[in-house]
Amino acid sequence: MSAVAEEIPLSERGPAPTRVVVSFGFWLFLLSDIVIFSGLFAAYAVLAQRTAGGPTGAQLFDLKHVFLETCCLLVSSFTCGLCVLAMERRKRTMIYVWAAVTFVLGLSFISLELSEFIGMFSRGINPTRSAFLSAFFGLVGTHGIHVTAGLCWLAVMMAQIVTLGLQPKVAQRLLCFSLFWHALDLVWIGVFTIVYLGAHP
Amino acid sequence: MNSNATLHHSEEAPGAPPDADPVTNLQSYVLGFGFAIVLTLASFGAAVMHWVWAPGLPVLLAVLAIAQMGVHLVFFMHVSSSPDAVNTVLALAFGIFVVGLVVFGSMIIMANLNDYMMPMEQLLQMQR
Numbered sequence: 001m002s003a004v005a006e007e008i009p010l011s012e013r014g015p016a017p018t019r020v021v022v023s024f025g026f027w028l029f030l031l032s033d034i035v036i037f038s039g040l041f042a043a044y045a046v047l048a049q050r051t052a053g054g055p056t057g058a059q060l061f062d063l064k065h066v067f068l069e070t071c072c073l074l075v076s077s078f079t080c081g082l083c084v085l086a087m088e089r090r091k092r093t094m095i096y097v098w099a100a101v102t103f104v105l106g107l108s109f110i111s112l113e114l115s116e117f118i119g120m121f122s123r124g125i126n127p128t129r130s131a132f133l134s135a136f137f138g139l140v141g142t143h144g145i146h147v148t149a150g151l152c153w154l155a156v157m158m159a160q161i162v163t164l165g166l167q168p169k170v171a172q173r174l175l176c177f178s179l180f181w182h183a184l185d186l187v188w189i190g191v192f193t194i195v196y197l198g199a200h201p
Numbered sequence: 202m203n204s205n206a207t208l209h210h211s212e213e214a215p216g217a218p219p220d221a222d223p224v225t226n227l228q229s230y231v232l233g234f235g236f237a238i239v240l241t242l243a244s245f246g247a248a249v250m251h252w253v254w255a256p257g258l259p260v261l262l263a264v265l266a267i268a269q270m271g272v273h274l275v276f277f278m279h280v281s282s283s284p285d286a287v288n289t290v291l292a293l294a295f296g297i298f299v300v301g302l303v304v305f306g307s308m309i310i311m312a313n314l315n316d317y318m319m320p321m322e323q324l325l326q327m328q329r
Contacts, residue, residue, distance in 0.1 A: 031296035
């Protein structure tokens with residue numbers, strides 16, 4: 001592959017194809033998004049012990065709940081990969097099936113997270129209670145908003161495949177979506193390790 | 202998949218399944234999924250069942266998390282070390298550098314400030 005390419009000097013190869021440029025641009029967006037998360041992680045790491053007499057992480061978090069959330073997101077990441085493979089093979093039915101599974105799993109993740117938050121709010125545990133809780137809701141909430149945005153994006157992608165078919169443009173967008181979805185799972189690994197398992201006594 | 206494109210451009214698009222053979226691609230996803238499950242179970246198991254000496258637990262959790270992030274990057278996001286993907290890897294390296302700077306920099310600075318800060322009771326005394 002690269003043996004052929006090496007015969008043409010780099011300066012004479014012209015601009016990279018759109019496929020590469022778009023993917024690389026999206027890759028840079030993902031990295032900058034992860035830098036945003038790193039700021040929230042830093043805030044959490046600094047403020048985790050500042051509970052101002054309020055509840056601590058060990059008292060609040062239910063690891064069974066978190067384990068279920070983790071499973072939902074991990075399996076949805078896998079099915080999202082299968083959806084991309086179905087797209088590469090041009091198998092429309094399988095694209096819809098795996099996209100639907102991904103969507104349902106992502107929705108279960110969000111519902112689990114919302115139920116956790118609502119349970120906390122009903123007990124008067126909200127971001128204004130302590131610096132620890134501000135950092136917690138800031139970090140986990142931002143991740144939740146990202147997942148919600150991802151679900152909207154997935155729904156739009158399915159609508160585009162129905163209306164526009166599997167054009168290269170649509171395929172490119174679905175590929176970007178899969179990258180985004182995997183990146184969210186990557187961030188979640190940090191969240192469950194640092195926030196939830198880190199607080200476990 | 203992209204034999205025509207590679208004739209003139211040796212770059213690889215980030216995130217695209219690299220192999221022309223769909224079976225190999227499927228194997229990559231299944232293998233990555235298997236690794237990810239094992240590492241997730243190990244993380245939760247180590248934290249809940251106290252498999253290791255308690256002060257060493259954060260180190261084990263960090264190792265397992267970094268390993269799982271690596272698995273996701275390689276098997277799901279198809280980051281490879283091939284010369285065709287050098288831009289992707291360089292951008293990733295810079296991203297990791299900034300993340301490390303922000304997280305560990307904040308932690309070190311705040312710990313340092315805490316060390317130099319006057320105890321709260323003394324501070325309140327002085328304000329009277």
